[in-house]
Amino acid sequence: MKSRISRRNFLLGSSTLLAANAVQGIPGTPINLMKSAFAQASIPRPDKMIRMNANENPWGPSRVALRAIYAAIEEASLYSGLTNDMKQLMSEQQDVGPEHISIGSGSGELLKMGGLLASMQEGSIVVPDPTFEDLPRYAENAGTKVIRVPVTSDMQTDLDAMASAIRSDTKLVYLCNPNNPIPSIIEKNALRDFILDVSRDRLVFIDEAYHEFVDNPDYSTMMGLIREGRRNIILTRTASKIHGLAGLRVGFAYSHPDLAAEINNKLTGQLNIIGMRAAYASYKDDEHSKFVLRTTRESLDIVESYLREAGINHVKSNGNFSFIETGHDIAEVQARFREENIAIGRPFPPFRNWARVSMAKPDEMRYFVQTYKKLYG
Numbered sequence: 001m002k003s004r005i006s007r008r009n010f011l012l013g014s015s016t017l018l019a020a021n022a023v024q025g026i027p028g029t030p031i032n033l034m035k036s037a038f039a040q041a042s043i044p045r046p047d048k049m050i051r052m053n054a055n056e057n058p059w060g061p062s063r064v065a066l067r068a069i070y071a072a073i074e075e076a077s078l079y080s081g082l083t084n085d086m087k088q089l090m091s092e093q094q095d096v097g098p099e100h101i102s103i104g105s106g107s108g109e110l111l112k113m114g115g116l117l118a119s120m121q122e123g124s125i126v127v128p129d130p131t132f133e134d135l136p137r138y139a140e141n142a143g144t145k146v147i148r149v150p151v152t153s154d155m156q157t158d159l160d161a162m163a164s165a166i167r168s169d170t171k172l173v174y175l176c177n178p179n180n181p182i183p184s185i186i187e188k189n190a191l192r193d194f195i196l197d198v199s200r201d202r203l204v205f206i207d208e209a210y211h212e213f214v215d216n217p218d219y220s221t222m223m224g225l226i227r228e229g230r231r232n233i234i235l236t237r238t239a240s241k242i243h244g245l246a247g248l249r250v251g252f253a254y255s256h257p258d259l260a261a262e263i264n265n266k267l268t269g270q271l272n273i274i275g276m277r278a279a280y281a282s283y284k285d286d287e288h289s290k291f292v293l294r295t296t297r298e299s300l301d302i303v304e305s306y307l308r309e310a311g312i313n314h315v316k317s318n319g320n321f322s323f324i325e326t327g328h329d330i331a332e333v334q335a336r337f338r339e340e341n342i343a344i345g346r347p348f349p350p351f352r353n354w355a356r357v358s359m360a361k362p363d364e365m366r367y368f369v370q371t372y373k374k375l376y377g
């Protein structure tokens with residue numbers, strides 16, 4: 001009975017949940033009456049498409065960031081500003097000197113910078129497959145050979161295979177931790193050893209876009225390597241995810257001061273004052289981040305509890321998204337969810353029967369679960 005109740009809890013929206021509990025509370029209520037009450041208590045189709053396709057923050061910017069944005073509108077005539085203050089703030093928060101820091105138009109610009117640096121001499125890069133494509137795609141378009149190393153059968157980044165795939169002409173190795181679209185992490189000790197070894201002769205780029213969401217004792221940021229002054233390592237973070245500022249394009253790279261100077265000289269974007277003011281305010285406000293983290297975990301729990309109960313294969317999430325083996329072609333799954341006003345992630349070949357689903361608000365994830373059950377349950 002207990003599991004049936006908890007199963008209902010995530011199938012029903014918060015208001016309908018009250019109704020459900022009320023029925024349960026009436027002793028002697030005929031079972032078919034209870035059933036029909038539950039049957040009626042379904043979550044209605046929302047009017048607007050729910051975005052579960054781009055790993056965005058469903059809550060938007062924090063209130064303090066919004067206030068900073070409104071105030072900064074008046075500064076829209078300025079080319080930029082705040083760069084030094086922002087570096088100072090990041091320097092204090094990360095305990096690395098400001099000379100280690102580059103700020104990009106989103107971490108996407110810094111990822112492309114990695115692709116550019118690798119492509120300046122002929123050669124190759126090594127990346128996991130699948131992974132986030134900004135860096136590999138940019139390098140490929142610039143003429144670099146991209147060596148893609150499949151993840152292991154249990155969906156982990158395969159460090160041994162990546163080490164073996166490195167050639168004498170390999171200029172850069174990209175690691176995304178947690179990975180995307182597979183929200184798995186790389187074990188911290190193996191990762192540190194790998195980076196120290198590989199970065200002796202080539203760049204290692206470590207993308208920590210989802211760092212703030214991880215709750216896993218096997219995970220650690222590699223910021224310590226930057227703090228130690230190690231060379232040939234670029235580590236990126238972003239204001240797009242937990243801070244909810246994806247549209248305003250602010251991201252950070254941390255590297256040795258010599259490399260940071262090279263990156264800063266080659267950046268092609270221009271920071272915008274509105275994004276910078278918003279990010280500056282947001283990084284000083286950990287209340288919003290804590291709230292986003294808590295609700296993201298609640299959303300993940302709603303989805304993962306259902307998947308576990310229903311025996312649906314998925315990768316336990318270390319980010320703000322799930323990777324689910326639906327057993328159906330993703331093009332069809334995407335289209336059927338779209339009809340229900342839910343946008344889910346694009347195909348990630350070769351995982352044609354898997355779907356990447358970004359966490360929206362908890363009630364929206366209850367609707368997702370209800371829809372999943374209706375379509376494939």
Ligand SMILES: Cc1ncc(COP(=O)(O)O)c(C=O)c1O
Pocket residue numbers: 054055105106107108109132176179180207209210237238239240246250251
């Ligand atoms: C792993 C990873 N890195 C970087 C990014 C890009 O973030 P930004 O908005 O900072 O360019 C994303 C966006 O989805 C991502 O998934």
